[in-house]
Amino acid sequence: MDTEVIKTSKLFIKQNSKEHGYKKKLKLILRYKYMYFMLIPLLIWYLIFCYVPMYGITMAFQDFSMSKGFFHSPFVGLKHFKELFGEEDFWRAFWNTVIIAIYRILTQFPIPIVIALLLNEVRHRKFRKAVQTIIYLPHFISWVIVASIFITFFSPETGILAAIFKDGATDMLTNPAAFRPVLILTDIWKEAGFATVIYVAAMASINPEHYEAGVMDGAGRWSLVWNVTIPGIRNVILIMFILIIGKVLTWGFDQVYNFYNPMVYSTGDILDTYIFRTALGDNKFSFAAAAGLLKSVICAVLLIVSNRIVKAFGQEGIY
Template sequence: MSTQNAVAANTTTKTKTPSRKDKISIWKALIRYRWLYLMMVPGIAYYLVFHYVPMGGLLIAFKKYNLVKGIWGSEWVGFANFKTVFDSPDFPNLIRNTLLISIYRILFNMLPDVLLALILNEIRVQWFKKAIQTVTYGPYFLSWVIVYGLTFSFLAPDAGLISTWWRDHTGETLNLLTDKDWFRPIIILTDIWKSTGFGAIIYLAALATINQELYEAAVVDGAGRWRQLWHITLPGIREVFVLLLILRIGHILDAGFDQIYIFLNARVYEVGDIIDTWVFRRGIEQLDFSVAAAVNFFKSVIGFVLVITANKIAKKLGGSGIW
């Protein structure tokens, strides 16, 4: 019996240890695909240098960071920075504003992407389709500073086109940029205008992968355009929609710092101040890097948990998820 166990253990060891033949085949594969691996080096280096190495800086979330002493010389304070964040009177309002704006983005920004992609997919005149794509995709490349400048030219209280027209016809002054009730709608509308074209391109790529024979079979069976849309087109882009939804859920605590910071003003802080703008003021303007790092660490943990949860739910509902 002991001999059999020894033979079995020896066999297992042999299976686990790569043989000389396996090592040679690995080296052959590396040599054969060396140019492909070489092309991967810049991407891997980018993530190592700018994403993984900076993770060491998360230590300052558990320290009282001092610029002179550096990360390693600063004093350990444990979870004191997290307690400072959670005990802040602004924290509940920050969480509420961040979640509301992020949920609005998910609800109102994903559907226009799908609708525009479906409309473009039905256009058969190629030059007209490309023209519409160019017009809708163009705003994506504009910075939020330019977008705010365009918005200001329409909504400025004294000189904006819409504000002037409203004042001339009603005699009332229109000041939407400093109105708390209009801040979030303006944020969502400008975001839709800027990013819908880019989102539609992703769905157009998914639509291009649908087997055209399915449409031909549906026509033979007597299905109209709406039936084809419901039973072929929408299921064909469902996986992409779920994938983008999971990624958006993972970033639910990132309500769009660039846009919010540019559009924010003192009169709308109550409805527009989010976690990232608060972190910017606390970390950069007040040089309280430890508290800012604690907030970002908290956001990362919550985002990780949400991605895992959303991925599992998507798989249980019959989707493929991210992995």
């Protein structure tokens, strides 16, 4: 009898706690209702431009024809995926994407952290802000303009440096071996400043008392960086790493498309440019949709795995 009473009491308490939780959430929603109203345009935008187009995934399983549309094109199952795995150009683009992505992770991820740590050690406020602004400005320049500037300098035929050096030493646009370093260096120049600002902002939120306690314990500058600054921004570093891993195969279409040419397909053609060229150049819409779907699935898996690994180490993930 006592056992039944205890079970009934626990059930009653659980139900009451759930009801209390729902009421609490409802009160918060009503309290911040205007904030939620501000989210409505964003939700509508996502619905129209992100979720409704997902119906186009069906194209990957059809022999899509623009005259027949989605509803009347014949269903072919996994036919295009089988053709995709046997396509040599697809595997070339896939491995180029993986290699370039690894180079980007090894450079684009740690370099902004290092720059932010160096800026955090600068005590002259105006100088620090000036440097921060200078390295941040290239982020707002489009890849079309960056590529145009680069081509103006390094074009093997009409470039400024080609007119100075006649031995072809500046041929970086049609040289497959030089194309990947060009991508990495221009990407660092353009985007490293943006990530640096994020890390600098995270460092500004670290409690100054932690540094004071370290100084009192006799810690030097390097010791403070290693034991106070880096642990203070660890969550931000891990979240940025998860986001980088999640977009590792979709990173750099604008850049590559504006820089590359048929001469460097062997080392510069990535999945996004391959899909774009296959869909619009060869009119193989279903084939390109199959490649895009496969790429998206791989990115989703990488995002989930990296997020779980971060959580396994006791840190906060992105969801």
